[in-house]
Amino acid sequence: MPSSQDHSSSQDHSSQDHASRPSAVTVVGLGPMGRALAGAFVSAGVRTTVWNRTPGRDRELVERGAIGAGSAAEAVAASPLTVVCLVNYDATDAVLRRDDVTAALKGRALVNLSADTPDRARSTGRWADEHGIRYLDGAIMTPTTAIGTPAGVFLHSGPEELYHEHRPVLEALGGTHTHLGADVGRAAAYDIALLDIFWTSMTGYVHALALAGAEGISPRELAPLAQGIGAILPPIFAELAEEVESGGHSGEGNPLTSAVSTMAHIVHASEAHGIEAGVMRAAEGLARRAVGLGHGAEGFSRIAEVLGRR
Numbered sequence: 001m002p003s004s005q006d007h008s009s010s011q012d013h014s015s016q017d018h019a020s021r022p023s024a025v026t027v028v029g030l031g032p033m034g035r036a037l038a039g040a041f042v043s044a045g046v047r048t049t050v051w052n053r054t055p056g057r058d059r060e061l062v063e064r065g066a067i068g069a070g071s072a073a074e075a076v077a078a079s080p081l082t083v084v085c086l087v088n089y090d091a092t093d094a095v096l097r098r099d100d101v102t103a104a105l106k107g108r109a110l111v112n113l114s115a116d117t118p119d120r121a122r123s124t125g126r127w128a129d130e131h132g133i134r135y136l137d138g139a140i141m142t143p144t145t146a147i148g149t150p151a152g153v154f155l156h157s158g159p160e161e162l163y164h165e166h167r168p169v170l171e172a173l174g175g176t177h178t179h180l181g182a183d184v185g186r187a188a189a190y191d192i193a194l195l196d197i198f199w200t201s202m203t204g205y206v207h208a209l210a211l212a213g214a215e216g217i218s219p220r221e222l223a224p225l226a227q228g229i230g231a232i233l234p235p236i237f238a239e240l241a242e243e244v245e246s247g248g249h250s251g252e253g254n255p256l257t258s259a260v261s262t263m264a265h266i267v268h269a270s271e272a273h274g275i276e277a278g279v280m281r282a283a284e285g286l287a288r289r290a291v292g293l294g295h296g297a298e299g300f301s302r303i304a305e306v307l308g309r310r
Contacts, residue, residue, distance in 0.1 A: 025082070093124075135158055152176070
């Protein structure tokens with residue numbers, strides 16, 4: 001029978017062999033979203049290397065079968081495809097633009113799922129081209145809980161052939177993956193536009209909770225009716241998109257003059273309770289500006305055109 005020492009040596013050799021074999025994907029950045037991405041790859045049986053600037057965050061993933069790298073350069077060198085997910089492009093630059101990491105990325109594919117502006121995405125794309133790095137930009141439009149499930153939504157932009165080459169691995173993240181075109185900044189453009197909807201909506205909701213609370217209405221009492229408001233928005237979004245596209249801006253049923261009156265009521269009620277109403281004052285100001293330009297009988301969609309005027 002082999003001794004325990006022989007068994008230990010065999011395990012060490014097996015572990016070293018496991019780590020030395022190339023992986024299919026590397027994940028750089030193990031914050032909540034990065035861990036979700038790496039976890040989805042591991043769960044799908046994709047051989048995954050992981051690295052994070054803060055030591056120890058890879059422990060659970062390594063226990064599940066991921067390969068922990070000792071450095072960012074070692075991590076990106078381990079796979080033909082690296083997925084980076086950090087807080088913004090300042091953070092990705094700090095990691096990826098080190099000489100050793102940039103050299104290790106040469107000839108490999110890099111998918112950046114960090115969030116930033118379209119201009120930053122395009123400048124990163126130019127940097128990647130200059131250094132022989134095959135680059136795709138991307139955006140994640142769902143929370144961490146959706147990663148690895150059919151509910152995930154991923155947007156990608158950059159060279160189409162590169163996207164199709166690595167799509168089989170990326171699809172291990174679950175959900176839907178959409179390639180938006182060769183302009184590497186297009187995914188970020190969609191991202192900021194959609195997040196604009198999300199964060200202004202969230203701001204409106206928490207403001208509504210504060211205003212309702214000042215009137216003795218509890219959050220739980222308001223929530224069901226608030227969800228009803230949310231449910232009527234999708235067809236309104238589609239209608240406004242058509243009006244902005246066509247330039248029609250129909251005010252039938254709800255002209256801007258009526259909207260201004262409603263907004264003024266919200267501002268007055270909020271400030272009467274000492275609740276700051278800057279967001280609604282800004283919205284009211286835009287609507288009044290459109291009315292002042294002669295669009296009072298038109299619909300709310302006209303504000304998109306007014307916003308675009310310089």
